[in-house]
Structures are given as structure tokens and as C-alpha cells.
Amino acid sequence: xxxxxxxxxxxxxxxxxxxILNCDYTNxxxxxxxxxxxxxxxxxxxLISISSIKDKNEDGRFTVFLNKxxxxxxxxxxxxxxxxxxxxxxxxxxxxxxxxxxxxGTSLTVxx
Amino acid sequence: NAGVTQTPKFRIxxxxxxxTLQCTQDMNHNYMYWYRQDPGMGLKLIYYSxxxxxTDKGEVPNGYNVSRSTTExxxxxxELAAPSQTxxxxxxxxxxxxxxxxxxxxxxxx
Numbered sequence: 001x002x003x004x005x006x007x008x009x010x011x012x013x014x015x016x017x018x019x020i021l022n023c024d025y026t027n028x029x030x031x032x033x034x035x036x037x038x039x040x041x042x043x044x045x046x047l048i049s050i051s052s053i054k055d056k057n058e059d060g061r062f063t064v065f066l067n068k069x070x071x072x073x074x075x076x077x078x079x080x081x082x083x084x085x086x087x088x089x090x091x092x093x094x095x096x097x098x099x100x101x102x103x104x105g106t107s108l109t110v111x112x
Numbered sequence: 113n114a115g116v117t118q119t120p121k122f123r124i125x126x127x128x129x130x131x132t133l134q135c136t137q138d139m140n141h142n143y144m145y146w147y148r149q150d151p152g153m154g155l156k157l158i159y160y161s162x163x164x165x166x167t168d169k170g171e172v173p174n175g176y177n178v179s180r181s182t183t184e185x186x187x188x189x190x191e192l193a194a195p196s197q198t199x200x201x202x203x204x205x206x207x208x209x210x211x212x213x214x215x216x217x218x219x220x221x222x
Contacts, residue, residue, distance in 0.1 A: 002154075004154070006154075009152075032209065034209075034210065034211075036213075041215075041216075042215055042216070043116070043202050043204075043213030043214050043215050043216050044155070044202070044211075044213045045213070046210045046211065046212070049209065049210065089154060089155065091155075098143075098160065098162065098168075099157055099160065099170060099171075100145075100157065100211065101157075101171075102147075102154035102155040102156070103154050104152065104153055104154040105154055
């Protein structure tokens with residue numbers, strides 16, 4: 001049972017434009033959400049997080065939006081750069097330390 | 113500061129063999145995790161630990177065992193390897209919240 005879903009396996013965007021990656025979850029107990037970026041043959045690296053008490057968190061070119069009523073979060077990358085080409089995973093947890101549930105990932109390609 | 117290190121990077125096992133995947137972190141994090149990633153899938157939690165001497169099952173623990181005798185080390189043991197355990201294994205550590213991942217171990221069981 002996939003509790004965190006990323007329904008778009010891939011996304012292509014022109015350099016300089018906005019990339020929007022989406023993530024849906026089913027468990028209303030989730031209250032902490034993270035995005036990770038993964039290059040081939042490497043482990044995931046942390047990108048940005050948000051807790052359920054907020055609906056937006058920003059870090060440079062990366063912004064995460066959380067819509068609790070819709071059980072939906074999205075990652076916006078503006079402007080997109082070729083180095084952003086990677087697989088992006090969203091993850092959710094009912095607390096900050098124990099079990100994390102990951103989506104299946106979205107492969108982003110930024111075209112120069 | 114090496115972060116999270118995993119050994120080996122690659123391994124091929126025969127069905128029924130056993131092996132231990134090593135994971136070490138030097139960040140003094142209490143939380144440690146083992147995940148597996150199958151092709152086209154997300155990461156699935158195998159086991160996790162909230163501190164030395166404490167471990168708990170994740171989503172897919174069958175066929176694996178762990179121990180946590182020190183804060184730094186969190187080895188994952190496969191006792192009787194099966195083809196279904198062919199996967200990439202990632203270890204991670206965390207102070208609570210953000211997880212820091214190792215580079216992974218690619219395991220093939222033939």
C-alpha cells in the first residue's frame with residue numbers, strides 16, 4: 001500500500017522555466033514532509049522540508065507548498081537549471097524521527 | 113567528516129548465502145535507517161534504530177536482521193539470500209528530521 005505517491009514518473013522543463021513536482025499522500029497522521037534529490041549511483045540528498053503547521057517553505061530557488069486538506073504537496077524550482085536534472089523523491093512521516101515513507105520518485109530533466 | 117559510509121559498494125551473492133552490509137556514521141546521530149530501492153520504486157524502510165541497543169521493523173523487514181551496539185554502526189544482515197533481495201540498499205542517519213544517506217550498496221542475488 002503506497003502511502004506516498006508521485007504520479008508523474010518523469011518531467012522535462014526548459015532551462016530558466018519553473019519545474020513543479022507533485023506528491024500526494026493518504027495518511028492524515030503525516031505531519032512532516034521532505035524532498036530529496038538523487039543523482040545516479042549516489043544516495044539521496046536532502047533538499048527541503050515542511051511541517052504540517054506551515055503551508056509554505058522557501059529555500060533559495062526551491063519552494064515547497066503543503067495543502068493538508070487535499071493531502072498534497074508540491075516542489076517548485078525557479079528558475080530551473082541543467083544541474084537540477086535528477087530524480088526527486090518526496091517523503092512523509094508521522095513524526096520527525098521514526099518511520100519515513102517515500103514516493104516512487106519523479107525524474108526531472110532540465111533542457112539547456 | 114565522512115558522513116555515512118557503506119561497504120561494500122557492489123556484491124553478487126548466490127542463493128542461500130549470507131552477508132552483512134556495513135554502515136557507519138560519524139555525525140553522532142541517534143537515528144539510523146536501512147532502506148532498499150527496487151528499480152522504478154521508491155525507498156522502502158527495512159529497519160530503523162532510535163539509539164544504541166534499540167531497533168525496530170520498518171515496512172519490509174522479512175529476510176533481514178539488524179543490530180545497533182554503538183551509536184556509529186548499524187549493520188544489516190541477510191541470512192539466506194534470495195533473488196527477491198536483489199536491490200540497492202541505502203543506509204541513513206538522522207539527528208531527528210532530515211536524513212543523511214550513504215552512497216548505497218548494489219546487491220545482486222543469483
